[in-house]
Amino acid sequence: MKNLxxxxxxxxxxxxxxxxxxxxxxxxxxxxxxxxxxxDYYVVNNKKVTLPATxxxxxxxxxKISAYKVEDNVASFTFFxxxxxxxxxxxxxxxxxxxxxxxxxxxxxxxxxxTEKVIEYSNNKxxxxxxxxxxxxxxxxxxxxx
Numbered sequence: 001m002k003n004l005x006x007x008x009x010x011x012x013x014x015x016x017x018x019x020x021x022x023x024x025x026x027x028x029x030x031x032x033x034x035x036x037x038x039x040d041y042y043v044v045n046n047k048k049v050t051l052p053a054t055x056x057x058x059x060x061x062x063x064k065i066s067a068y069k070v071e072d073n074v075a076s077f078t079f080f081x082x083x084x085x086x087x088x089x090x091x092x093x094x095x096x097x098x099x100x101x102x103x104x105x106x107x108x109x110x111x112x113x114x115t116e117k118v119i120e121y122s123n124n125k126x127x128x129x130x131x132x133x134x135x136x137x138x139x140x141x142x143x144x145x146x
Contacts, residue, residue: 029101029109030069033121037143039063039079045136059085065128065143073101075111077119077128079141094130094139 041050052062076097099111111119120127124145
């Protein structure tokens with residue numbers, strides 16, 4: 001009888017031990033999107049431009065996006081556009097600041113400024129939308145994290 005009690009005791013302890021598991025903490029969304037992205041393409045006025053691109057005057061256009069954490073669920077983004085000719089570069093940038101991040105599903109993240117969705121993130125790919133009152137000037141940029 002004593003052996004049966006010990007066996008039962010061991011069985012109950014085993015059940016408790018294996019049934020208790022640590023819940024994984026939710027990842028911090030801003031940490032997930034933070035980093036550097038090389039721009040694959042951008043779209044403006046319904047025209048897609050794949051980067052790097054070289055125009056007829058010999059200038060090569062490239063782009064990158066820097067994303068950094070502001071708070072756990074807030075990030076800011078800067079798009080850098082660079083033109084290079086004969087080794088001389090000139091750059092411009094556009095910023096999208098204080099974007100509120102939310103889980104779209106188990107792996108995707110969306111970002112909002114107010115109620116307007118301005119980023120989509122999935123599998124190290126970022127789509128950034130620079131809005132404008134003039135729809136022909138809306139800039140959509142796709143970058144891949146490196």
